[in-house]
Amino acid sequence: MNNNIFLFRFYIVFSLFFLIPLASILTVQFLDFFQLYYINLLFFLSRFDMKKIFLNRFNDIDLFNFYLISKQWFLAICLLEFSSFCKKMSENSIFSYLAFCYRKLSYYNIAEYYYLKAISLSSQDVYLLGALASMYDEMKLNDKALSLYRQIYNFDKNYLIPKFYSSLIVNYSG
Template identity: 35%
Template sequence: MDHNIILFRLYIIIALCFLIPLSLLVSIQLYSLFKSYALTYFLLNFFLNNNKVNCNNKDYDTLFILLLKQQRFFLCISSVEYLLSLRYSELDPLYMLLAYCYQNHNFCYVAEYYYLKALSCSPNNEIILSKLTQVSSKLSKHPKLYTNDGLIL
């Protein structure tokens, strides 16, 4: 009888040693998930209820980062298109974000289109040029750029 109680207590201790860290991990993940969804819901409602673009860029960046982390690309694309329809002042980051969303879903021709639009807004941006090169290489369009020193790409 004493031996069974010791085995039962040992079983309970071992089970608790595995279940306590597991429950802690699950509760941290649930808290993180709830926090990101609540913040996304708040930001989306705030932007949709205000037809004016009067927030700073940090709010928009936070919203788009959350949407991309949650892999809600359609919502991200529609939010960016909404900002474009409101004539948002800085167009090249929005075009880059649209291109990134389309590139993640392997719509490379559409991504190339938006990278080219971003490039027309800021032609000397090296980030846009490198992303455009990546998309072009996926499409097997290797643009050959020549300088005085020789071939760049």
């Protein structure tokens, strides 16, 4: 009798400490899955019903941000390519976002290509120049990074440049 009560209490404690957290984790995963399914369903249904477009350019950006947050790089790239095809976003934005995605996937050559295309459209965008320079720094291409940081310094003297390069720029220009 005493042994049965102990086993029953052990079972209750086990279920409270193991099964309830497991159930909550599974619930969160199911909610994320259904949210992603719902967003994708709305997005693709809006493409087929041209009279009632649920999504506009801003919702495409929200969907893109959702893919970025969930680190679904392939879906983000597909959405950007589709937006480029439909001409729903500016080319400069598409190229810079594509460069960011490919950089996160460590495809540095493709990322460099898209950064250079975006920079060709807006050559004085210090944030694009800074992103490309930091990628060059990651790739240990210090000469290219230094030349870009010099361009950034010429456009915006308040831009935060890494200490290693800022000392070289000050010595070069001074």
